[in-house]
Amino acid sequence: xxxxxxxxxxxxxxxxxxxxxxxxxxxxxxxxxxxxxxxxxxxxxxxxxxxxxxxxxxxxxxxxxxxxxxxxxxxxxxxxxxxxxxxxxxxxxxxxxxxxxxxxxxxxxxxxxxxxxxxxxxxxxxxxxxxxxxxxxxxxxxxxxxxxxxxxxxxxxxxxxxxxxxxxxxxxxxxxxxxxxxxxxxxxxxxxxxxxxxxxxxxxxxxxx
Amino acid sequence: xxxxxxxxxxxxxxxxxxxxxxxxxxxxxxxxxxxxxxxxxxxxxxxxxxxxxxxxxxxxxxxxxxxxxxxxxxxxxxxxxxxxxxxxxxxxxxxxxxxxxxxxxxxxxxxxxxxxxxxxxxxxxxxxxxxxxxxxxxxxxxxxxxxxxxxxxxxxxxxxxxxxxxxxxxxxxxxxxxxxxxxxxxxxxxxxxxxxxxxxxxxxxxxxxxx
Numbered sequence: 001x002x003x004x005x006x007x008x009x010x011x012x013x014x015x016x017x018x019x020x021x022x023x024x025x026x027x028x029x030x031x032x033x034x035x036x037x038x039x040x041x042x043x044x045x046x047x048x049x050x051x052x053x054x055x056x057x058x059x060x061x062x063x064x065x066x067x068x069x070x071x072x073x074x075x076x077x078x079x080x081x082x083x084x085x086x087x088x089x090x091x092x093x094x095x096x097x098x099x100x101x102x103x104x105x106x107x108x109x110x111x112x113x114x115x116x117x118x119x120x121x122x123x124x125x126x127x128x129x130x131x132x133x134x135x136x137x138x139x140x141x142x143x144x145x146x147x148x149x150x151x152x153x154x155x156x157x158x159x160x161x162x163x164x165x166x167x168x169x170x171x172x173x174x175x176x177x178x179x180x181x182x183x184x185x186x187x188x189x190x191x192x193x194x195x196x197x198x199x200x201x202x203x204x205x206x207x208x209x
Numbered sequence: 210x211x212x213x214x215x216x217x218x219x220x221x222x223x224x225x226x227x228x229x230x231x232x233x234x235x236x237x238x239x240x241x242x243x244x245x246x247x248x249x250x251x252x253x254x255x256x257x258x259x260x261x262x263x264x265x266x267x268x269x270x271x272x273x274x275x276x277x278x279x280x281x282x283x284x285x286x287x288x289x290x291x292x293x294x295x296x297x298x299x300x301x302x303x304x305x306x307x308x309x310x311x312x313x314x315x316x317x318x319x320x321x322x323x324x325x326x327x328x329x330x331x332x333x334x335x336x337x338x339x340x341x342x343x344x345x346x347x348x349x350x351x352x353x354x355x356x357x358x359x360x361x362x363x364x365x366x367x368x369x370x371x372x373x374x375x376x377x378x379x380x381x382x383x384x385x386x387x388x389x390x391x392x393x394x395x396x397x398x399x400x401x402x403x404x405x406x407x408x409x410x411x412x413x414x415x416x417x418x419x420x
Contacts, residue, residue: 031362035366038366038367038370041370041374042370042373042374045373045374045377045378046373046377048377048381049377049380049381049384052381052384052385053272053384056384056385056388056392057268057388061272061273062269063263063265063269063270063273063274064259064263064265064269064273064274064277065277066272066273066276066277066376066377066380067377069277069369069372069373069376069377070373070374070376070377072369072373073366073369073370073372073373073374074370076365076366076369076370077366077370079366080362080363080365080366083362084362
């Protein structure tokens, strides 16, 4: 029941955020909103399949990667969005803090490789690490700017939060503590749902910067 | 046991002869027709392989393995066409729809061989349900590729997004059918719902995104 509530709420929130991003795109025709709408659309599609499977068969999909492909595509859209929002100055910016990402993520990747599929984990963790690296770079660069340019930091904070929570989610799923609210997995997933929605206002601020 | 490769030979042979008679100008149509049927044939083998590998039962194979394998197999001849021949956008959607239609037709022929053709009402539902679903998945990918492929910044993420959308649509359809009961009627309505969404999305995608 908790799992169903968790997944259904995530589907609804990402669907609403996707519609919101679609409306923003319809009004402004900005490429960034188009990519954001695609991010939410693919993410919510993956969650829809997952939720329906839990609802109809009382268990999560165990065999193959249907929902995961949707989430995988959503992270590709997120990477493209990050690139679309970055400036040439930001792309050339370097900082030693960017090395924190592999230091934090690689040990967790090793854990996932011992628990799950090698290729899938390598691809997904590689992509999320890249997105986190771009976000750290973008955050540090935006905090050195003045005026409206500084507003881009909120977008990068939202992306970092999403990726940190995704890693927390995957790590807690390796130590499954049952389908109760005592399981930290569900709390992290509820937080992830909120942070996913926060990407909509954060992107709006970044586009306006 | 169904000898689908024998069925394939039987269906493909007249098509090949017709293609040779009609000449080079019409090769493209027959090529995609045969590509769709070949994709269906290979999907059957790969589905069986993965079902054995993961020890999947019929429901898991239908709802999790088949959508991924079939949609990827349908996309492969199109990716070959897009990457090698770099066609004009108006030729892409025709190619995708021919692949999808021939895939669905060959699948239906194999289904009829296996289960017989005595129940017309059920076959009508199967024809308009599963057949339409394959066409819709093809249309999602086809019209999507027409939009995505000329835009370099969207090509990788867009193709992955379209493929995942088609796979999930197919999987949700199979999931609802596998559950049975009144729920499966929602599945039969899905292709129509998708057409409505497509019309709505068409309004959104009419103009170019501004960087």
